[in-house]
Amino acid sequence: MHLKSLTLKGFKSFASSTVLKLEPGICAVVGPNGSGKSNVVDALAWVMGEHSAKTLRGGKMEDVIFAGAGDRKPLGRAEVTLTIDNSDGALPIEYSEVSVTRRMFRDGASEYEINGAKARLMDIQELLSDTGIGREMHVIVGQGRLSQILESKPEERRAFIEEAAGVLKHRRRKEKAQRKLVSMQANVDRLQDLTEELRRQLGPLARQAEAAQKASMVQARIRSARVMLTAHAAHTLSAELDRTTRRSAELAEQVAELQQQHEQSSAELNRTEEELRTALEAAESARTLWYRLSAVAEKNAATIRIARDRAENVEEAAWTGPDPAGLLARAERAEEEQIELDEAVEEAFERLETLREEVQEREEAAREADREHMAQVRAIADRREGAVRLLTQHEAAQARLDAAKQEAARSSVAVEHAQEALEAAEGESQVAAQQGDEARGAGEGLEEAMSRAQREAASAEAHAESIRDRERALEREIASLQAHIGAWEDQLRPAEGAAVAVRAARQLEASARSVAEAVTAEGGWAKALSSALGPAAVHGVITPGDMSIVDAMVSALAEAEQGRAVLLAEGDGEPWRLSTTPPVGTWLLDHVRAPKELAGALTALLVDVVAVGDAQQAREVVEKDPRLRAVTRQGVLFGA
Known part of the structure; x- marks a missing residue:
C-alpha cells in the first residue's frame, strides 16, 4: 500500500487545483522558503481528520481556505483528496484504490467522502487507523517532533510506543465500549425500576380491568335493551303511520265531498240572490205605481167634490159657465174612473203585499242558504285543519320512524363495538395477570386498553353531543312547523x-x-x-x-x-x-x-x-x- 496522489484545491496557498503524483519509494518535496512545502504536509494531516488549527499552523480552521492574493479573489471552500493504492488489501475495503476527500466551507460546514460517497469523520478515522496512518499516528513527523519525543517523560513515551504499535485504537474502542456499558447499565436500572412500578400497579389495574369488563357487559345489555325498545317503537310508529295514512285518505275524500256540496250550495245561493234581486225590483216598481195611482185617485176625488158642489149651487145662482149636464156627465165619468183607480190601487196594494211577503220569504231563504254556506265553509275549514294536523302527524311519525331506524342501526354498531371491546378487555386482563418478564408488556397493554377506553368514552360523548344537536334541530323544526300550522289555521278559519x-x-x-x-x-x-x-x-x-x-x-x-x-x-x-x-x-x-x-x-x-x-x-x-x-x-x- 502506498500513496498515489494528493489533489489540493483552495487549500492554503493552492488556489488552483493541484495534483501531486506520488510513486512507491521515497518522494521528496523541495523548494525555496515560502513555496508551500509545509502546506503539502498540512494537507495530508487535514485530509486524514486533523481538526486542530494550531497543528495546521493557523489561528482558526477557516484559515486553511485560500484567502486571496494579488488579483486572485478569496475562495469559498477548501478541498483535499488523498488517493491510496490498496491493491494489497491493506485497507479493509473492497477497492484496489481508495480516495479520501475532505471539503470545508467558509460558514464552517465540512463534508467527507470515501470514493465519492458521503461519509463521517469517524468512518475515515476507523478506515485509516487499521493501517497505522491515522491523524494521531507516528507516520507524520513534523518540525520539533523528534525533540519532543526525546525530551518526553516516560508516560508520554509510552503513549508514543502504543501509538506506533497500534494499541491506541484498541484503547479507544475499549473506552467507547465502557461508555456503552455504563449507558446500558443505566437503562437496565431504569427498566428494573419500571418493572417494580408496573408490578405494584398490576393489582389495581387488574381490578380496574375487571370493573371495566363488568361495565362493558352492563353497557352491552343496556344497548341490547335499547335496540329492542327502538325496534318496538319503530313497529308502533309504522302501525300508527299506516293508520294516519288511511285516516288522511278518508278525510281527503270527505273534504272533496264537502267541497262539492259547498259549490252546489254557492250556486243555489247565487240563484236565490238573483231571484231576490228580481223580486225587490218588482216590488219597487209596484210601490212606484201605487204612489202614482194614489196621486191620481186623490186628484179625481177632488174633481168629483168640486163638481158636486157646483151641481148643488147651480139652482141658487144663474149659471153662466158650461152646461151643468155636461159637468154632471164629466163628474160621473170621473167617479167611474175613481172607482177603477181605487180598484187598481187595491190590486196594486195587494200585489205589493204579495211581493213583500215573497221578498221576506226570499230573504229568509237567502239567510238560511247563507247559514248553510257558512256551516259548510266551517266544515270544510275543520276538515282542512284536520287534514293538515294529520299530515303533520304523518310527517312527524315518519321522521320518528326514520330516527328510530337510524338509532337502531347505530345501536347495533355500538353493540358490535362493545362486544369487540369486551373480548379485547378479556384478553388484556389475562395478559395483565402474568408476572415476571411479561410485566412491562402487560403494563403497556393495560395502558393501551385504558387509552382505548378513554377514546371510546370520548366517542360516546361526541355521539351524545350529536344526538343533542339533532334534538335541538328537531325542536327548531317543530317551532317552524307550529308557526306554519298557525298560519294555515288563520287562513282556514271560517270567514x-x-x-x-x-x-x-x-x-x-x-x-x-x-x-x-x-x-x-x-x-x-x-x-x-x-x-x-x-x-x-x-x-x-x-x-x-x-x-x-x-x-x-x-x-x-x-x-x-x-x-x-x-x-x-x-x-x-x-x-x-x-x-x-x-x-x-x-x-x-x-x-x-x-x-x-x-x-x-x-x-x-x-x-x-x-x-x-x-x-x-x-x-x-x-x-x-x-x-x-x-x-x-x-x-x-x-x-x-
Whole structure:
C-alpha cells in the first residue's frame, strides 16, 4: 500500500487545483522558503481528520481556505483528496484504490467522502487507523517532533510506543465500549425500576380491568335493551303511520265531498240572490205605481167634490159657465174612473203585499242558504285543519320512524363495538395477570386498553353531543312547523268576520255580500284568482259606497271580536291596465268577471298579476319584471 496522489484545491496557498503524483519509494518535496512545502504536509494531516488549527499552523480552521492574493479573489471552500493504492488489501475495503476527500466551507460546514460517497469523520478515522496512518499516528513527523519525543517523560513515551504499535485504537474502542456499558447499565436500572412500578400497579389495574369488563357487559345489555325498545317503537310508529295514512285518505275524500256540496250550495245561493234581486225590483216598481195611482185617485176625488158642489149651487145662482149636464156627465165619468183607480190601487196594494211577503220569504231563504254556506265553509275549514294536523302527524311519525331506524342501526354498531371491546378487555386482563418478564408488556397493554377506553368514552360523548344537536334541530323544526300550522289555521278559519260585516250591513237595509259570491273567474282560473286575492278571497266583503254603513260594519266587527274581514267599497272607478305587456301569459283581470261597481277595487288588487300556464313561465315573468306577480292555474303565486 502506498500513496498515489494528493489533489489540493483552495487549500492554503493552492488556489488552483493541484495534483501531486506520488510513486512507491521515497518522494521528496523541495523548494525555496515560502513555496508551500509545509502546506503539502498540512494537507495530508487535514485530509486524514486533523481538526486542530494550531497543528495546521493557523489561528482558526477557516484559515486553511485560500484567502486571496494579488488579483486572485478569496475562495469559498477548501478541498483535499488523498488517493491510496490498496491493491494489497491493506485497507479493509473492497477497492484496489481508495480516495479520501475532505471539503470545508467558509460558514464552517465540512463534508467527507470515501470514493465519492458521503461519509463521517469517524468512518475515515476507523478506515485509516487499521493501517497505522491515522491523524494521531507516528507516520507524520513534523518540525520539533523528534525533540519532543526525546525530551518526553516516560508516560508520554509510552503513549508514543502504543501509538506506533497500534494499541491506541484498541484503547479507544475499549473506552467507547465502557461508555456503552455504563449507558446500558443505566437503562437496565431504569427498566428494573419500571418493572417494580408496573408490578405494584398490576393489582389495581387488574381490578380496574375487571370493573371495566363488568361495565362493558352492563353497557352491552343496556344497548341490547335499547335496540329492542327502538325496534318496538319503530313497529308502533309504522302501525300508527299506516293508520294516519288511511285516516288522511278518508278525510281527503270527505273534504272533496264537502267541497262539492259547498259549490252546489254557492250556486243555489247565487240563484236565490238573483231571484231576490228580481223580486225587490218588482216590488219597487209596484210601490212606484201605487204612489202614482194614489196621486191620481186623490186628484179625481177632488174633481168629483168640486163638481158636486157646483151641481148643488147651480139652482141658487144663474149659471153662466158650461152646461151643468155636461159637468154632471164629466163628474160621473170621473167617479167611474175613481172607482177603477181605487180598484187598481187595491190590486196594486195587494200585489205589493204579495211581493213583500215573497221578498221576506226570499230573504229568509237567502239567510238560511247563507247559514248553510257558512256551516259548510266551517266544515270544510275543520276538515282542512284536520287534514293538515294529520299530515303533520304523518310527517312527524315518519321522521320518528326514520330516527328510530337510524338509532337502531347505530345501536347495533355500538353493540358490535362493545362486544369487540369486551373480548379485547378479556384478553388484556389475562395478559395483565402474568408476572415476571411479561410485566412491562402487560403494563403497556393495560395502558393501551385504558387509552382505548378513554377514546371510546370520548366517542360516546361526541355521539351524545350529536344526538343533542339533532334534538335541538328537531325542536327548531317543530317551532317552524307550529308557526306554519298557525298560519294555515288563520287562513282556514271560517270567514266569521265577513259574516258579521254582512249581517251588520243588512240590518241597515244596505246591500252587502262576500267577494266569493260576486267575483268569478273564467277558463279554469278560479284557484289562481283565489291565490292572487289572498285574504280578500275568503274574508272579502263588498260594501256600499256610503261611509256610515262602512263605519257600522267596522263597529260590528270590533264588538264581535271574532274573525276578520277585508272591506271592498263599491265605486265609480273604471278598469285599467298597466302600460307594459307581460312577457308571457295574459293579465289575470282579463279572466275575471265582477260587477261594474267593483272594477276599481279589483283593479287595485290584481292589476300587476299575470296569468301563466306553469311555474317556469311564472319565474320568467318575475325575473324579467320584478314589479309583476305571476300565478299558475294551480294557484301557485310568484313574486312579491
